[in-house]
Amino acid sequence: MSTWAFDKELYDRIQNSIKASLKHSIGKEIKMLSRIERDLPSSQQVLEEGWALNDPRLTIVLPETMIETTSPLPAEALPSKPTEP
Amino acid sequence: MNPTTPCPPTLQETIQAYFFRPSSAHTLALIRIVTGSMIAYIHLVWMLNLESFMGPFALINNTTWNALHHGPVPDYKWTYLAHTELMSIIWCHEWIACISGLCLALGLMTRTFSILAWFTTLMTAHRMTGMLFGLDQITLMIAMYLCFARPGSVWSLDSWLYGKFQNAYAQHAWLRLFSGVIKRGRDAFEGDCWSNTFATRLIQLHLCVIYLFGGLGKLRGEMWWDGSAMWYSVASYEYQSMNMTWTGHFPILSSIATHVTLFWEFSYCALIWPRWTRGVMLSMAILVHGGIALFLGMITFGLMMIVANAAFVSPTRVQQWVGLGRKKNE
Numbered sequence: 001m002s003t004w005a006f007d008k009e010l011y012d013r014i015q016n017s018i019k020a021s022l023k024h025s026i027g028k029e030i031k032m033l034s035r036i037e038r039d040l041p042s043s044q045q046v047l048e049e050g051w052a053l054n055d056p057r058l059t060i061v062l063p064e065t066m067i068e069t070t071s072p073l074p075a076e077a078l079p080s081k082p083t084e085p
Numbered sequence: 086m087n088p089t090t091p092c093p094p095t096l097q098e099t100i101q102a103y104f105f106r107p108s109s110a111h112t113l114a115l116i117r118i119v120t121g122s123m124i125a126y127i128h129l130v131w132m133l134n135l136e137s138f139m140g141p142f143a144l145i146n147n148t149t150w151n152a153l154h155h156g157p158v159p160d161y162k163w164t165y166l167a168h169t170e171l172m173s174i175i176w177c178h179e180w181i182a183c184i185s186g187l188c189l190a191l192g193l194m195t196r197t198f199s200i201l202a203w204f205t206t207l208m209t210a211h212r213m214t215g216m217l218f219g220l221d222q223i224t225l226m227i228a229m230y231l232c233f234a235r236p237g238s239v240w241s242l243d244s245w246l247y248g249k250f251q252n253a254y255a256q257h258a259w260l261r262l263f264s265g266v267i268k269r270g271r272d273a274f275e276g277d278c279w280s281n282t283f284a285t286r287l288i289q290l291h292l293c294v295i296y297l298f299g300g301l302g303k304l305r306g307e308m309w310w311d312g313s314a315m316w317y318s319v320a321s322y323e324y325q326s327m328n329m330t331w332t333g334h335f336p337i338l339s340s341i342a343t344h345v346t347l348f349w350e351f352s353y354c355a356l357i358w359p360r361w362t363r364g365v366m367l368s369m370a371i372l373v374h375g376g377i378a379l380f381l382g383m384i385t386f387g388l389m390m391i392v393a394n395a396a397f398v399s400p401t402r403v404q405q406w407v408g409l410g411r412k413k414n415e
Contacts, residue, residue, distance in 0.1 A: 013149045017144065018145075021146070024142040025136070040320050043333035046320060
């Protein structure tokens with residue numbers, strides 16, 4: 001947890017630094033920065049279904065918080081019960 | 086035992102010959118010209134938007150940079166550019182670096198400007214956390230090894246000036262010091278020198294390490310095992326310079342290209358040394374890096390990797406190819 005807190009603090013520092021730089025260069029305050037990742041399409045998606053390489057469906061906005069595991073885990077992911085000797 | 090049979094060289098003699106046998110500077114001169122030009126180019130590109138990289142309004146400002154590198158887990162990265170916000174100093178630094186790169190390419194006061202070009206580029210690179218690419222790293226690596234050698238002894242303004250003003254070089258120690266002339270006399274410049282071999286070997290060994298770890302890293306990726314890596318390279322939108330998605334119609338070809346690339350990269354450190362496989366490995370290097378340059382939009386990186394591979398071409402061969410020294414010898 002302490003590692004996460006430390007990394008989060010660094011991450012926030014980087015975000016604030018980028019926001020300040022952008023405010024100076026474009027003259028507007030940026031309230032929130034989104035981290036975007038472009039997924040790679042399969043050959044089927046491009047050649048058969050006609051997706052462009054920059055198709056919006058391939059864009060993923062990365063989460064800003066810790067991934068919450070509120071939904072129940074599938075049964076096979078749970079550790080098995082200890083067997084009787 | 087036949088007394089005329091020569092004794093095999095000892096380990097010490099082999100190492101000495103490997104690292105310190107004198108050689109001419111033609112290969113390093115070729116590498117110097119491209120590396121110096123690339124250093125000047127890199128700094129010019131950085132200068133296009135310098136305020137975003139350094140100074141008070143940098144994307145990663147000095148406070149953040151120091152927190153990243155000198156926090157609880159320090160990485161010993163240091164640069165004076167992370168301790169100033171004065172743009173006048175930063176601009177001066179960048180111009181010095183750019184001019185040093187140009188002088189290195191031209192071979193003017195080569196010894197001085199090779200060290201200056203390397204050091205100033207290193208300082209900038211250390212400041213550019215999060216904004217560095219393979220091109221910057223490979224250029225820095227080569228520039229560092231050029232400092233050890235005498236790459237300005239041929240195909241340079243230094244060698245031309247030395248031919249014109251030999252007396253001045255003989256009289257003024259500072260001229261010899263700044264240009265890298267160690268000895269006085271006729272062979273001071275164009276003579277073979279151990280430092281050329283030493284620097285060339287270091288570039289070669291470093292390149293082997295880069296390829297070995299690049300290959301090992303690829304082995305950890307599933308797409309390099311199932312043969313789909315080539316497809317995902319051409320399907321990456323950010324790296325598109327030419328539409329190569331048609332290769333997806335030929336999955337077997339794409340898979341073969343993936344596996345051949347992986348085999349070449351992984352085995353480079355072993356197969357580059359025997360003479361009978363060196364040509365194949367260098368041809369593959371040109372194909373792979375030429376392909377990256379042409380089809381994946383990384384022209385400068387591809388060029389620098391090909392130039393780094395030139396370290397495995399003998400100075401005599403480079404001299405023959407370029408043809409300049411040949412006429413002189415004739």
